[in-house]
Amino acid sequence: MSRTHVSCNINGDDAEFLCDAGESLLDALRDEMRLMGAKEGCGTGDCGACSILMDGRLQCSCLIFAPEADGATIVTVEGIAAGDDLHPLQQCFLEGAALQCGVCTPGFIVAAKALLDRNPDPTETEVRYALAGNLCRCTGYDKIIRSVLAAAARITRETEEVLG
Amino acid sequence: MTITEQKPSYRYVGTRPVRHDGLDKVVGKARFAADLVLPGMLHGHILRSPHAHARILSIDTARAAAMPGVRAIISGADFPDLPADDPERNMTRNLMARDKVMYEGHAVAAVAATTRRQAKEAAEAIEVTYEVLPHVLEIADAMEPGAPLLHEDMITTGVDPEPSEPSNVSNRTCYERGDVDAALAAADIVVEGEFTTKPIHQGYIEPHACVADTGQDGKTVIWCSSQGHFRVRSQTAAMLGWDTSRIKVIPAEIGGGFGGKTTIYLEPLATELSARAGRPVKLVMSRDEVFRATGPTPGSRIRLKLGATNEGRITAAVARLDYEGGAFPGVWAMLGCMCVVSPYNVENFVLEGFEVVVNKPVNAAYRAPSAPMAAFATDTLVDEIAQQVGMDPIDLRLLNCPAEGDTAPYGPKWPVIGLRECLEAIRDSEHYRSKPAAGHGRGLASGFWFNIGEASSATVNLNENGTATVVTGSPDIGGSRASMALMAAEELGIDVHAIQPVVGDTEVVGFTDVTEGSRATFATGMAVVEACRDLKGQLRGRAAKMWECDVDDVEWADGHATHSGGEHEPMALAAITAEAGRTGGPLGATASLNARGAGPAFSVQVVDVSVDDETGRVTVERYTTAQDAGTAIHPDYVEGQMQGGVVQGIGWALNEEYIHDTDGTMENPGFLDYRIPVASDLPMIETIIVEVPNPNHPYGVRGVGEVGIVPPLPALANAIHDATGARIRDLPMSPPRVLAAITAGDGDGG
Numbered sequence: 056m057s058r059t060h061v062s063c064n065i066n067g068d069d070a071e072f073l074c075d076a077g078e079s080l081l082d083a084l085r086d087e088m089r090l091m092g093a094k095e096g097c098g099t100g101d102c103g104a105c106s107i108l109m110d111g112r113l114q115c116s117c118l119i120f121a122p123e124a125d126g127a128t129i130v131t132v133e134g135i136a137a138g139d140d141l142h143p144l145q146q147c148f149l150e151g152a153a154l155q156c157g158v159c160t161p162g163f164i165v166a167a168k169a170l171l172d173r174n175p176d177p178t179e180t181e182v183r184y185a186l187a188g189n190l191c192r193c194t195g196y197d198k199i200i201r202s203v204l205a206a207a208a209r210i211t212r213e214t215e216e217v218l219g
Numbered sequence: 220m221t222i223t224e225q226k227p228s229y230r231y232v233g234t235r236p237v238r239h240d241g242l243d244k245v246v247g248k249a250r251f252a253a254d255l256v257l258p259g260m261l262h263g264h265i266l267r268s269p270h271a272h273a274r275i276l277s278i279d280t281a282r283a284a285a286m287p288g289v290r291a292i293i294s295g296a297d298f299p300d301l302p303a304d305d306p307e308r309n310m311t312r313n314l315m316a317r318d319k320v321m322y323e324g325h326a327v328a329a330v331a332a333t334t335r336r337q338a339k340e341a342a343e344a345i346e347v348t349y350e351v352l353p354h355v356l357e358i359a360d361a362m363e364p365g366a367p368l369l370h371e372d373m374i375t376t377g378v379d380p381e382p383s384e385p386s387n388v389s390n391r392t393c394y395e396r397g398d399v400d401a402a403l404a405a406a407d408i409v410v411e412g413e414f415t416t417k418p419i420h421q422g423y424i425e426p427h428a429c430v431a432d433t434g435q436d437g438k439t440v441i442w443c444s445s446q447g448h449f450r451v452r453s454q455t456a457a458m459l460g461w462d463t464s465r466i467k468v469i470p471a472e473i474g475g476g477f478g479g480k481t482t483i484y485l486e487p488l489a490t491e492l493s494a495r496a497g498r499p500v501k502l503v504m505s506r507d508e509v510f511r512a513t514g515p516t517p518g519s520r521i522r523l524k525l526g527a528t529n530e531g532r533i534t535a536a537v538a539r540l541d542y543e544g545g546a547f548p549g550v551w552a553m554l555g556c557m558c559v560v561s562p563y564n565v566e567n568f569v570l571e572g573f574e575v576v577v578n579k580p581v582n583a584a585y586r587a588p589s590a591p592m593a594a595f596a597t598d599t600l601v602d603e604i605a606q607q608v609g610m611d612p613i614d615l616r617l618l619n620c621p622a623e624g625d626t627a628p629y630g631p632k633w634p635v636i637g638l639r640e641c642l643e644a645i646r647d648s649e650h651y652r653s654k655p656a657a658g659h660g661r662g663l664a665s666g667f668w669f670n671i672g673e674a675s676s677a678t679v680n681l682n683e684n685g686t687a688t689v690v691t692g693s694p695d696i697g698g699s700r701a702s703m704a705l706m707a708a709e710e711l712g713i714d715v716h717a718i719q720p721v722v723g724d725t726e727v728v729g730f731t732d733v734t735e736g737s738r739a740t741f742a743t744g745m746a747v748v749e750a751c752r753d754l755k756g757q758l759r760g761r762a763a764k765m766w767e768c769d770v771d772d773v774e775w776a777d778g779h780a781t782h783s784g785g786e787h788e789p790m791a792l793a794a795i796t797a798e799a800g801r802t803g804g805p806l807g808a809t810a811s812l813n814a815r816g817a818g819p820a821f822s823v824q825v826v827d828v829s830v831d832d833e834t835g836r837v838t839v840e841r842y843t844t845a846q847d848a849g850t851a852i853h854p855d856y857v858e859g860q861m862q863g864g865v866v867q868g869i870g871w872a873l874n875e876e877y878i879h880d881t882d883g884t885m886e887n888p889g890f891l892d893y894r895i896p897v898a899s900d901l902p903m904i905e906t907i908i909v910e911v912p913n914p915n916h917p918y919g920v921r922g923v924g925e926v927g928i929v930p931p932l933p934a935l936a937n938a939i940h941d942a943t944g945a946r947i948r949d950l951p952m953s954p955p956r957v958l959a960a961i962t963a964g965d966g967d968g969g
Binding site for chain 2: 132152180
């Protein structure tokens with residue numbers, strides 16, 4: 056079977072890969088690009104462990120066919136930090152003990168970034184609903200929610216400092 | 220919040236440093252088992268039974284073997300058939316069916332091929348001929364005379380005289396004390412009820428995964444996600460009929476387990492496929508396979524009768540606990556008997572448990588296994604007693620509260636326990652002292668779990684720059700590496716981030732039992748402390764050499780050697796390790812031990828709920844949990860265990876259940892239809908860490924991993940009763956069931 060050629064931008068770099076027509080974008084990211092940060096927890100779009108940003112929108116990469124990524128701009132958990140500088144979400148997840156086993160963490164970081172990109176000052180309820188598509192079985196969500204709120208406050212503070 | 224009694228002051232223990240493995244996990248670098256790729260690696264796929272119960276007449280692999288990319292095919296006949304008395308026999312027959320399939324999803328054959336798709340298509344091309352047999356799914360049906368037999372040779376043990384006929388009951392357990400008939404006759408109040416729960420899955424987000432690479436020397440290396448790689452080694456060896464020395468198991472990061480990864484499903488299959496193909500083989504389960512073929516925790520049917528005085532003292536308990544183990548028997552009913560009335564001093568009881576097999580997936584441990592269902596029955600009825608005698612439910616529990624020296628229902632004397640302190644912590648909490656909001660109902664419950672010790676090993680090596688490496692054999696399932704580093708930092712007096720905690724494979728660290736029974740921080744922590752204390756003795760000796768003084772004149776304090784006569788300035792650990800080459804060589808120590816005296820765990824929880832009377836939906840409005848941690852080594856991760864346990868219990872109480880159709884096919888094998896709690900379902904989970912130190916641990920640790928899941932089932936049932944007047948005795952308390960109970964006006968209406 057001939058394979059499909061896909062050109063896209065992943066985490067700021069131009070990328071190309073070959074994939075099967077029916078292959079998921081998650082499988083392509085993991086198998087072709089060796090980006091192992093997005094995880095398969097269910098394969099049916101129910102757990103959010105495979106969350107990515109595609110053209111700025113939060114998506115379950117297990118529900119997207121890899122050829123659909125042609126021409127798209129994709130951000131995975133590996134692209135959230137700016138070089139060695141962690142994103143405030145990553146810093147706050149560490150400081151707030153927002154992970155136990157850590158397998159859902161990449162999805163939560165990506166989903167929370169999608170939230171803060173469009174709503175930099177969410178309420179607790181808004182955070183809870185924005186992350187309702189991401190399953191965590193370890194934490195009971197408490198420390199995740201607190202860490203996202205802490206990251207939002209930190210981003211706001213840093214923005215204000217920059218703006219003077 | 221932390222409530223502590225006479226805790227020594229520590230420099231590191233009790234602080235909240237960033238965990239050592241955290242960075243890799245927030246940037247996507249942490250390696251879980253499914254992330255491993257080896258050169259030449261093949262992909263495996265398992266063919267599973269479509270039938271709940273059937274005899275395998277033939278397996279024809281000819282067509283599959285001829286398909287592109289296929290390198291190996293195996294089935295049950297390719298593994299040795301263990302003798303009937305081998306303790307691992309049922310495990311091996313669960314991993315790959317022999318003769319019969321026992322549940323829908325039971326593994327029948329496996330294929331290794333170049334790509335995942337090739338493996339899947341080839342597995343589906345294997346032709347299996349079945350003779351479908353009658354099946355049985357529910358406890359009551361399985362115990363009926365004439366029920367379809369899962370195991371034609373299973374004779375119930377624990378019954379006198381021994382039955383002459385086989386049945387689906389593998390074992391009867393009984394604990395008795397006093398004269399229960401007389402106590403019930405004398406009781407002022409008798410309450411009773413029958414309670415049922417469904418099988419529940421552990422629901423870890425990471426499906427089971429492994430890679431096996433079997434070499435031409437007949438040895439294999441396995442990378443896998445498990446709660447205990449030494450058990451992976453021994454169980455894999457048992458199934459293959461290999462000597463364990465042929466198997467090396469390297470633990471990957473584990474994406475949740477909750478008891479469900481204390482046993483194996485894939486590793487011997489991947490190893491055998493790899494041996495036949497001469498290439499590494501990866502096996503990764505789908506979520507569907509996880510639901511159909513792993514876990515769950517047993518469904519149960521519990522009948523309980525309690526007698527009490529008008530003053531609220533519980534005087535008698537009669538319990539009959541039936542637990543379904545899935546297709547092979549477990550020890551679930553026995554554990555239920557041991558837990559069912561343990562938070563109460565009861566003088567007279569008969570606690571009888573039956574272990575039942577049904578045509579469902581073989582059960583695995585799930586966080587305080589068997590205790591939540593038992594507590595559901597007990598703490599619901601205790602709530603009824605409190606109501607009938609007009610007592611505050613905490614006062615009633617304090618009146619019946621066991622303390623050190625009392626005899627636990629399952630035999631031993633209670634050591635130092637913190638149940639009273641947990642009850643008092645909730646009683647004194649702002650949550651309990653404030654009234655529930657208008658229309659909300661409040662429920663309270665307590666829970667018990669044993670905790671265990673078992674075998675652990677640790678090696679601590681000091682590096683020349685004064686840092687340390689701590690190697691243990693306990694997979695880190697929720698932050699235990701940080702706890703190991705904190706205890707080592709406290710002992711050695713060096714910064715917690717100067718310590719690198721490592722989970723070592725089966726060839727670099729001494730034998731260590733599975734991370735289960737809330738034992739890692741307790742038992743493996745003891746091994747770390749023991750190794751560090753050995754090292755401190757060595758460090759004193761090296762300082763004495765450098766100072767040319769008697770070792771008895773050297774003490775170790777705050778990370779420094781100090782001279783008792785004051786003749787030398789204190790010398791930092793790094794100054795000693797820098798000179799180690801000239802004073803006797805590298806500094807390292809190993810400790811291996813059987814940890815005894817795991818302190819029992821108790822939790823007391825209070826919850827406020829609202830109930831939508833049009834839909835029956837229950838909303839958790841406020842939740843507070845108090846739990847005795849002994850000593851919280853890393854309070855963030857103690858709170859995390861408490862919160863995680865509570866939320867799993869909330870899911871169990873309100874939503875989760877295995878649903879099978881009449882053919883025995885699971886109807887909800889995905890997270891859409893098997894709905895675990897999501898963030899928008901929940902409030903914050905308020906925690907009160909109670910610290911009643913365990914005298915058997917150098918820092919007073921008692922395990923914290925499990926007991927938090929025990930009280931939510933009855934706490935929510937009691938809260939729903941408080942809100943609606945309905946007493947619900949069957950889980951889950953999902954909207955249709957709650958609505959039906961409200962509409963029917965179930966319960967006492969009180």
